[in-house]
Amino acid sequence: MPELPDVEGFRRVAEHAAGQQLTDIEVHDSQVLRGIRPQQFRKSLRGAEFGEPWRRGKWLLLPTAAEFPQVALHFGMTGSLLWCARDAEPHKHDRVVFGFADGQLRYRDMRKLTGLHLVRGRAELDELLGELGPDALDASAADYRARLAGSRRSVKSALMDQEVLAGLGNLTVDETLWRARIHPARTTAELSEHEMSRIARRAHTVLRESAKVARVPDRPSWLTGHRDEPDPHCPRCGSALSRGKIAGRTTYHCPRCQPDR
DNA sequence: CCTAATGTTTGTGC
DNA sequence: AGCACAAACATTAG
Numbered sequence: 123m124p125e126l127p128d129v130e131g132f133r134r135v136a137e138h139a140a141g142q143q144l145t146d147i148e149v150h151d152s153q154v155l156r157g158i159r160p161q162q163f164r165k166s167l168r169g170a171e172f173g174e175p176w177r178r179g180k181w182l183l184l185p186t187a188a189e190f191p192q193v194a195l196h197f198g199m200t201g202s203l204l205w206c207a208r209d210a211e212p213h214k215h216d217r218v219v220f221g222f223a224d225g226q227l228r229y230r231d232m233r234k235l236t237g238l239h240l241v242r243g244r245a246e247l248d249e250l251l252g253e254l255g256p257d258a259l260d261a262s263a264a265d266y267r268a269r270l271a272g273s274r275r276s277v278k279s280a281l282m283d284q285e286v287l288a289g290l291g292n293l294t295v296d297e298t299l300w301r302a303r304i305h306p307a308r309t310t311a312e313l314s315e316h317e318m319s320r321i322a323r324r325a326h327t328v329l330r331e332s333a334k335v336a337r338v339p340d341r342p343s344w345l346t347g348h349r350d351e352p353d354p355h356c357p358r359c360g361s362a363l364s365r366g367k368i369a370g371r372t373t374y375h376c377p378r379c380q381p382d383r
Numbered sequence: 384c385c386t387a388a389t390g391t392t393t394g395t396g397c
Numbered sequence: 398a399g400c401a402c403a404a405a406c407a408t409t410a411g
Contacts, residue, residue, distance in 0.1 A: 123389045153407090180390080199390050200408080215408090233407050235390060275400060284391085293389050338389075346389095370402070372387080 123337070124197035126258055126289030126329055129180050131336025132195070132203035136175035136184055139205075139220065139227050143171045146221040154217040154229065154237035163240055166191055172222075179254050179288025183241070191242045194250055198235030204228045258289035259329050266322035270310045277313060277321070278306035279369035290325065292371045293338045293346050298325045300345040300356075305380045306368050312383065349374060 124132070144167055149160040158166075171187040182203070185192040195203065206226050213230060218238060220227040229238060241247045256265055269286050270277070280286050281295045290298070299306050301324040304317060313321075332338045340347040345363075348354040354363040356376035363374050 125389060128389080196390085198406095199388065201390095232409065233388090233390095235406060235408095273399080279401085282390095291389055349389095371389090 123199065124180060124201055125291030125294050125332075125338065126177075126180060127294070127332030127335075128202075128337055129177055129182050129197060129289075130333040132182050132197070133175045133177045134336070135203050135205050136172075136182065136227060138225060139172045139184070139222055140174050141171065142222040142224075144169060144220060145223060148219040148221070149217075150219070151217040151234070154231060154234055156237045156239050158240050163238075166240055166242075167193070178251055178257055179284055180291070181251060181254075181288075190244075191240055192247070194239040194241050194247075195229060196236035196238075198231060198233060198237075200233045201229065201231035201236065204230060253285050254288040255284065255286045256288065258287040258294075258325060259333070261287055261322070263319045263322035266325070267315060267318040270313065270318050270321070273310050275310060276307045276368055277304060277310050278371075278373060280310050281321075281325075282369055282371070287325075289329070292373075293349075294325070294328055294332065296374050297328045297338065297344060297346050300374075300376060300380060301328065303379050305382050306373050306375050308383065345374060345376075 147164045147167060149155065149163065152160045155163055173185040173187050175182060175184050180196060182195045183192045206228055208226055215230045215232045216228045217231055218229040239250060241250060255269060270280055273280060278295055278299065281290050298321060302320045304321060338346050343357055348357065348363065355361065356363055356379060359376065359378050361376055361378040364377050366373050
């Protein structure tokens, strides 16, 4: 589930911990700790005070008051972050629990496709995030145009590429292209400046609206609201939606609103 | 049993 | 080099 809007929601959840001192860390499944063992992870963070959480694309960072170390969290396809009372029922998929005086932050993830990193300094932060493109919400229309231009790949695969823009995912890309009336298989090279700007504007709207509710809403007026229906139709023109695979991912588009060229 | 799932990485081949 | 495609990771739901 987690794309930029979901992770922005997790960032707001993590604000509960800002200014608070860590009392303990429970690592229930060491598999989600990437590049560090539980003992070292706990030792490095013992007694730390957490600062303001920040986000870049689909990465969430929890800095300590001294700026470093920071905990970097990625949520894969099934991860989430919850703020719970200290005595709340444990959940089967709580992999790491950060304890504070008045509550706990739980990293919950079923599939464990990604996980948590400990970032000890500037260099490690750069190593982790250095290849990422600009955050898809921060990037201007000019950024979108510059980063989409001049490749022969499909616009869907370019928008999904975190090195082009950070934060878009399968749902937000389909929604954005549907609103921009651009066929997902079109090549970025054949897009006009005007079309790329339209993509940027629509992406901003989709991301802003979704971030408000920390998910891509399944409102009937949105394309995404019809994904799970047995016989989905375009909420704008009523045509049957086509379902296919582009860039390895299930892709919905409206053949009438999003013509091939 | 089989398939698919909102992500990322790695390998193969054109 | 650039790109498409498939598989892998781990788990559950239908």
